[in-house]
Amino acid sequence: xxxxxxxxxxxxxxxxxxxxxxxxxxxxxxxxxxxxxxxxxxxxxxxxxxxxxxxxxxxxxxxxxxxxxxxxxxxxxxxxxxxxxxxxxxxxxxxxxxxxxxxxxxxxx
Amino acid sequence: xxxxxxxxxxxxxxxxxxxxxxxxxxxxxxxxxxxxxxxxxxxxxxxxxxxxxxxxxxxxxxxxxxxxxxxxxxxxxxxxxxxxxxxxxxxxxxxxxxxxxxxxxxxxxxxxxxxxxxxxxxxxxxxxxxxxxxxxxxxxxxxxxxxxxxxxxxxxxxxxxxxxxxxxxxxxxxxxxxxxxxxxxxxxxxxxxxxxxxxxxxxxxxxxxxxxxxxxxxxxxxxxxxxxxxxxxxxxxxx
Amino acid sequence: xxxxxxxxxxxxxxxxxxxxxxxxxxxxxxxxxxxxxxxxxxxxxxxxxxxxxxxxxxxxxxxxxxxxxxxxxxxxxxxxxxxxxxxxxxxxxxxxxxxxx
Numbered sequence: 094x095x096x097x098x099x100x101x102x103x104x105x106x107x108x109x110x111x112x113x114x115x116x117x118x119x120x121x122x123x124x125x126x127x128x129x130x131x132x133x134x135x136x137x138x139x140x141x142x143x144x145x146x147x148x149x150x151x152x153x154x155x156x157x158x159x160x161x162x163x164x165x166x167x168x169x170x171x172x173x174x175x176x177x178x179x180x181x182x183x184x185x186x187x188x189x190x191x192x193x194x195x196x197x198x199x200x201x202x
Numbered sequence: 203x204x205x206x207x208x209x210x211x212x213x214x215x216x217x218x219x220x221x222x223x224x225x226x227x228x229x230x231x232x233x234x235x236x237x238x239x240x241x242x243x244x245x246x247x248x249x250x251x252x253x254x255x256x257x258x259x260x261x262x263x264x265x266x267x268x269x270x271x272x273x274x275x276x277x278x279x280x281x282x283x284x285x286x287x288x289x290x291x292x293x294x295x296x297x298x299x300x301x302x303x304x305x306x307x308x309x310x311x312x313x314x315x316x317x318x319x320x321x322x323x324x325x326x327x328x329x330x331x332x333x334x335x336x337x338x339x340x341x342x343x344x345x346x347x348x349x350x351x352x353x354x355x356x357x358x359x360x361x362x363x364x365x366x367x368x369x370x371x372x373x374x375x376x377x378x379x380x381x382x383x384x385x386x387x388x389x390x391x392x393x394x395x396x397x398x399x400x401x402x403x404x405x406x407x408x409x410x411x412x413x414x415x416x417x418x419x420x421x422x423x424x425x426x427x428x429x430x431x432x433x434x435x436x437x438x439x440x441x
Numbered sequence: 442x443x444x445x446x447x448x449x450x451x452x453x454x455x456x457x458x459x460x461x462x463x464x465x466x467x468x469x470x471x472x473x474x475x476x477x478x479x480x481x482x483x484x485x486x487x488x489x490x491x492x493x494x495x496x497x498x499x500x501x502x503x504x505x506x507x508x509x510x511x512x513x514x515x516x517x518x519x520x521x522x523x524x525x526x527x528x529x530x531x532x533x534x535x536x537x538x539x540x541x542x
Contacts, residue, residue: 101233109226114465116218152244153259168282171422334494342502
């Protein structure tokens with residue numbers, strides 16, 4: 094068990110926690126939090142892999158990818174929150190409900 | 203319309219748990235199976251760092267080796283900002299105070315901190331050539347300074363028009379793509395820096411990327427934040 | 442790696458996982474967001490442990506600062522508990538809109 098193993102395993106765990114939250118929590122804000130936690134998990138796996146060879150400097154390529162990833166995550170979070178707030182303003186709720194599904198399909202089609 | 207249930211129904215939660223357990227087990231197996239041998243791209247980066255024009259490997263990857271990624275990334279940021287700006291119901295992307303009456307201590311602190319943060323971001327931009335830092339870190343510090351100013355009740359300075367803010371949002375992408383096309387016209391490939399100009403061109407692109415990333419982060423916050431009057435109305439309506 | 446390094450890493454990773462679970466399990470939106478901001482701060486610490494100072498710099502400004510400000514603003518906009526909803530003054534407006542659709 095190395096430090097890389099510890100952090101990549103933690104990354105996988107965080108990704109799965111976010112995935113579970115995304116699937117089961119009805120409120121849109123919780124879904125945004127879940128997506129952010131999942132992306133943190135992905136970043137952990139990437140940065141963990143970057144330093145898997147002991148005694149060398151970490152691979153800069155995954156670092157650059159994570160750096161762009163962080164900035165893209167914050168902009169998509171801002172966009173998702175703007176959408177969620179607009180939904181709240183229009184409908185009075187930002188929580189998805191199983192009984193809403195047919196209503197949404199009507200609107201989409 | 204049915205009442206929103208506190209949690210998803212039990213069958214859905216059990217199914218989600220099963221899917222997540224499966225995904226988690228496969229992921230853990232996959233990440234533990236990665237061998238501890240030199241198979242990444244680090245040696246390639248090391249070998250070409252000399253030719254890239256900068257000494258910080260991460261900056262070299264971002265601006266030179268994987269310039270496409272960064273170019274497309276700033277395009278994504280710009281698009282997200284356009285999305286948020288078009289969704290904001292009230293003042294579209296103007297720099298208006300968010301707090302109605304800001305705490306005097308907070309606004310004094312912000313007045314002191316904001317110039318320091320701009321200075322730090324300039325340092326990070328310059329240091330990115332040989333040490334941790336670069337356009338993204340510098341841009342996020344500029345963005346944080348703007349958010350701090352907006353939260354402490356500072357309005358948009360009169361000399362920054364709406365047009366100027368929009369120009370600042372897009373200038374990073376425009377300069378980046380102009381440099382990329384310029385290199386093509388000069389006889390190279392898209393995003394292939396000429397060796398003697400690499401450092402200058404990368405610093406030029408990074409400087410405008412910093413301006414854009416800062417403006418984008420501030421706009422994302424200000425355009426999506428509820429303006430002061432709306433917040434006052436809302437809290438007044440509830441109490 | 443030293444023994445104290447291991448203890449620190451395991452504590453850090455354990456806290457991160459625990460904060461992630463708590464942030465998603467919390468019904469009150471404000472509490473959930475505060476737990477998530479704490480999560481973001483600790484993530485920046487983890488980047489330092491993984492010798493990625495470039496990422497730590499960006500994360501400290503963005504993950505802990507700007508994302509937190511955005512989320513807190515959204516909570517202020519939606520105000521209150523995640524479920525059951527709706528409880529805000531906008532709720533009356535929605536019943537009319539739903540009848541149309």
